[in-house]
Amino acid sequence: MKQHGLVMVFALLVLLSITILGVGAVSSSLSQSKMAVSMQQSGLAFDAAETAIAGVFFESVDSDVLTDNTKNDALTAARQGKVLDPTVEAMSCFDENEWTDRYVTSAGLTKGELHTVDNTYQAAIGSKSWSKTAFIREQACRGSSNVIGGSSISCHVFVIRGCGQVQNKPNVVANTLSASVYGPASQ
Numbered sequence: 001m002k003q004h005g006l007v008m009v010f011a012l013l014v015l016l017s018i019t020i021l022g023v024g025a026v027s028s029s030l031s032q033s034k035m036a037v038s039m040q041q042s043g044l045a046f047d048a049a050e051t052a053i054a055g056v057f058f059e060s061v062d063s064d065v066l067t068d069n070t071k072n073d074a075l076t077a078a079r080q081g082k083v084l085d086p087t088v089e090a091m092s093c094f095d096e097n098e099w100t101d102r103y104v105t106s107a108g109l110t111k112g113e114l115h116t117v118d119n120t121y122q123a124a125i126g127s128k129s130w131s132k133t134a135f136i137r138e139q140a141c142r143g144s145s146n147v148i149g150g151s152s153i154s155c156h157v158f159v160i161r162g163c164g165q166v167q168n169k170p171n172v173v174a175n176t177l178s179a180s181v182y183g184p185a186s187q
Helices: 002-060 074-080
Strands: 100-103 127-139 153-166 173-184
Touching: 002 074, 002 100, 002 127, 002 153, 002 173, 074 100, 074 127, 074 153, 074 173
Parallel strands: none
Antiparallel strands: 100 127, 127 153, 153 173
């Protein structure tokens, strides 16, 4: 009888060990799954932020927008707005009406249009894609040829912040780009 009791205690210990290993494996699997979903959502938000930056450039080279006197592309609008001093100010994705706002929606980028309507970028996941553009300064174009160096053309420096967010997530992914564009020199 004493042997049967030992066998039962040993069997219970083996069963307890297997249960602990099983619970640990399930817990680890759930944790890894949450990390994978989080990384996927961060990737989608990053893609939305990159798309927002591309949208600013799309609009700034759109000949239909550039030739329409009633429309200002994002860079022109930023040039006419408030000047950003990056040594004093920070540009946030949530600055309301302080910088030039543009959006990329599920309709995509349309030639001849200013992308000022705030709406969903990817409907299936409910992500948002928007940008903030600010003018920083006008400066001599570095590395330019003698033809440009002596003319009335200068470089206009902008900062463009692309922002992306997945629905119901508090995190916003932002990517910032500095752009220098040839333009007429101010008098």
